[in-house]
Amino acid sequence: MIDAFNIYNRMEKNHILLSFKGDITADLLTSILQIMEYKMDNLNEVPKTKRKVYNVLVECLQNLYHHSDETKLDFNDANKGAIFMIAKNELSYDIITGNFVGNKSIEPLRARLDKVNSLTKEELKEYYKTILNNGVTSLKGGGGLGMIDIARKTGEKLEYNFLEIDDKVSFFTLIIKVSQPQLI
Amino acid sequence: MEKYEIDGTPKTPTILFDINGGVLDIKGRSIPENSIEFYKPLVDALDKYSVATKSVTTVNIQLEYFNTSSSKCILDIFKKLESIHKSGSDVTINWHYEDDDEDMLEAGEDYQAIIGIPFKMVPVSE
Numbered sequence: 001m002i003d004a005f006n007i008y009n010r011m012e013k014n015h016i017l018l019s020f021k022g023d024i025t026a027d028l029l030t031s032i033l034q035i036m037e038y039k040m041d042n043l044n045e046v047p048k049t050k051r052k053v054y055n056v057l058v059e060c061l062q063n064l065y066h067h068s069d070e071t072k073l074d075f076n077d078a079n080k081g082a083i084f085m086i087a088k089n090e091l092s093y094d095i096i097t098g099n100f101v102g103n104k105s106i107e108p109l110r111a112r113l114d115k116v117n118s119l120t121k122e123e124l125k126e127y128y129k130t131i132l133n134n135g136v137t138s139l140k141g142g143g144g145l146g147m148i149d150i151a152r153k154t155g156e157k158l159e160y161n162f163l164e165i166d167d168k169v170s171f172f173t174l175i176i177k178v179s180q181p182q183l184i
Numbered sequence: 185m186e187k188y189e190i191d192g193t194p195k196t197p198t199i200l201f202d203i204n205g206g207v208l209d210i211k212g213r214s215i216p217e218n219s220i221e222f223y224k225p226l227v228d229a230l231d232k233y234s235v236a237t238k239s240v241t242t243v244n245i246q247l248e249y250f251n252t253s254s255s256k257c258i259l260d261i262f263k264k265l266e267s268i269h270k271s272g273s274d275v276t277i278n279w280h281y282e283d284d285d286e287d288m289l290e291a292g293e294d295y296q297a298i299i300g301i302p303f304k305m306v307p308v309s310e
Binding site: 033034128152 | 194195215217249251252253255256259282284285287290294297298310
């Protein structure tokens, strides 16, 4: 039998505000964003925090959405889903995403994340402008700006991990911290 | 065609393009999954406008949020406006931002650095 209390306790301990596992659809994104806006209003978050969290949520969720679109043909049913969680800690909101990636995609993705993590605030701004102005536009529009934008807006390094499942796929975890402005 | 209008949704902005008056307003949120599809009609309307421009073209952008997918489309629109500016219409872009929203101000400055059109940064208080 599923131990719901165990799952509840683990979510409680990790301060999870909201979590979802399954297929990421456009309607689902709309609902999650509405729920999070409502929750942050209820928590009386300052506009700055609300905006940062919302922006980062949009990018993270749309990454998941576009990625699941791309991988639909390659992966079997068990590897299509994704997990998504938002935790509220004392000093930050943490946004955690997990999804399957083909092992062949790992190195280019790792290289992109490491590149973003290696840049200073000023360098990120320049890199963003370069990709915005010269980057190849993907069919969906963004073309690699998402991670740069997240790093710029949060001012934090992107924390990630690849867990190998088998010789074809791995599970990719991304953790993004949105610090709350300190009241002085 | 004298006016091009699109009502806003939770994911897409209200767009009002008064072609006779030479005024384009984009206001709200721009976070669609597929921005290219959303902005295509506006790009087409700007193409039509570019062959019969007004002497002054005013563009008011007041976005609360926009995703990176939209940022490319917004740049494409600004590039169209840049060529309209070069071909003789006096284009000004008024980039509105909430006065405590540094990220939105910085986003406007990013575009300003890329596009050769006068930008006005307009702080808005909540």
